[in-house]
Amino acid sequence: KAGVTQTPRYLIKTRGQQVTLSCSPISGHRSVSWYQQTPGQGLQFLFEYFSETQRNKGNFPGRFSGRQFSNSRSEMNVSTLELGDSALYLCASSLSGPWDTEAFFGQGTRLTVV
C-alpha cells in the first residue's frame, strides 16, 4: 500500500512569510500527527488530528496551526516565519493515534527560512 506522502520535500522561505505543508496519510488512517525535528531540540510533537479534529497539541506558539480534511489529508501552516523555524517537518499517520502499534512517518519537508 502507498506510504505517507509529504509535499513539498524541500522549501525555502523568507522570514516573515507564511508556509503551508501537506501530508497525505495511508489510506484508512484517521490520525495524522505533525512533528518538528531540529539538531538542537530533536524531534518535538506539534499536534495531532483525528477525524478532522485537533485532539492533542504540543508546546508550540500559535503561529503553528493545522487542519485535517474529510479524506484525512492534513495541512500544517506556519505564519510569520522566523529563522528558528528552519527544520525538518514530519507527519505520521496511524489508525488510532501516535501511540499506535502501526504508525508510519513520511519522509518530511525540509523548510529553510532565510
Add this chain to the structure above:
Amino acid sequence: TQLLEQSPQFLSIQEGENLTVYCNSSSVFSSLQWYRQEPGEGPVLLVTVVTGGEVKKLKRLTFQFGDARKDSSLHITAAQPGDTGLYLCAGTSGTYKYIFGTGTRLKVLA
C-alpha cells in the same frame, strides 16, 4: 527540560559487537516506542511496549520496558552496518501527550 533522556548520545562500534541504548525518565509513561531513523528519511517504528517489565524481541533487537514504566532499553546483538542510524524512544502519557527522547546516533563499522 528533556523528559526522555537517552544514553549514550553517540555510539561507534565494530560489526559483530553488542550494544545497549537506554531511555530514562522521571515520569511514568503509558506506552513507549522505539524508532530508527536514517538520513533523509522519516523515523521507522520498531516496537511499542505498554506493560511494565515487558520484553519484546525483534530478530537481533531486544526491547525492555521498566517495571515502573519510567525507562526502557534497546539491546542489539551482533550489530551490523545496516543497524546504523538514529535511534529514538518516544513516550505517551496523559500529561505530556507524546514526547521523543534525545536520540542515540549509532554507527556500526564493517
